[in-house]
Amino acid sequence: MQKRQEPLGRGVLYRVYQRRLRNSLNPETLPRHVAMIIDGNRRWARQLGYDSPAEGHRAGAAKMREFLEWCDDLGISVVTLYLLSADNLTQRAPDELADLIEIIAELADELSRYRDWRIQQVGSKKDLPEPLIAALDAAEARSAGKSGLHVNLAVGYGGRTEITDAMRSIVADHHAHGGSLEDLAETLTPELIGAHLYTGGQPDPDLVIRTSGEQRLSDFMLWQSAHSEFYFVEALGPNLRPVDFLRALRDFATRQRRFGG
Template sequence: MDGNRRWAQARGLPVALGHKAGAEAVRRTVEAAAEQGVTWLTVFAFSSENWRRPLEEVSALTGLLRLYLRSEVANLVKEGARLRIIGDYDRFGPEMARAIRSAEEATAGGTRINLNVALSYGARDEILTATRSVARAIAEGRLAPEALDEATFGGFLQTAGMPDPDLIIRTSGEQRLSNFLLWQAAYAEFVFQDVLWPDYGAEHLAAALADFRRRERRYGARP
């Protein structure tokens, strides 16, 4: 979800207000996705690299995330959304970690749409952590090396039990993965949309889905 900062700067607003507008775009997109029949939606809210941003901006983002968790849980329950967080969110501190776990528990009964939010997430770190877990399992005799295949390795990732993404949408004109779901995105389709995230809405999602539906997916097989 790119473009919050540029959206604010173009309007002469503080960056924090750009992130606030971005949070409102998340709400619109979740509602639109559910209406379009999307059953799994993952949003990249805060990357592991975002910790390098100015302290003031990180603090504003953290406060916004805390506010979102408090204010949106009831709406997520109403929308039938199940919230799950992937990433090293303990870095946000014990208060935030408790709020995250509370929100996950409150929405556990949602069946209309699964909303995954990537917080303090980085795909390379996820893969390295999974690899270390595999190594420990082999060393402790809990896993035979010859039993390790793609499905087994996937069970060590933070997305264990979740389907791989069919479609990845990148906003604001950026055209790169930026350390997002590197393992899981092996056969995902990509749509790049030149719209800043705070301006994103149902019409943009509908256009991306329409583009996706026109494609023939062969998963590496010959035509």
């Protein structure tokens, strides 16, 4: 028998605390780009007695729309959501993967029709099924002219693959223009590599958040997160609350960013 989750954070004291946290934030200290590793969906489903992990993935997807609203309302410019890794495509059970692909396609469609958000897939399409590719392409096309929150959907994403693809793109461009290996060695810089990443032209994430208490990157934005701040939340993905996010922002504002220094 499936159990229902009790609403979290609905009391008067909670709302007062949440309002106080939000009012304490200085807009000038907020991150421009927040990257989110949504984790713990399957554990959430198991804990609540669901028969299928799909229920957890659906709850996680719904939470990600809420999360984007929180970011948008605070004036954050870019958010990257880690929804499906390249490893997931080979390591998840076929039934779970099929459900997850359907959920992501639905989420991309929904987000592309919501507010003034611009949707972009970051990742490789190489091993994605055609229906998901079509849904992601349609979401990008539908939202291409929008100027609001820029939402990166990391789907079929792997950080190592991204860097490899960037290098291949650089070499191919250089070869197409008749350049030599010596010339390439002279022109190859971190800035050039960054421009050829899936997120080329975007600011690197200032803050990377991961839910479920796990403290690892899982091949996520390896290049871009070189100088990011990290914040780990104990809550499982679908249980993430506004106060959890506000605490992350409050903590971020107190850190002295050294950028490698």
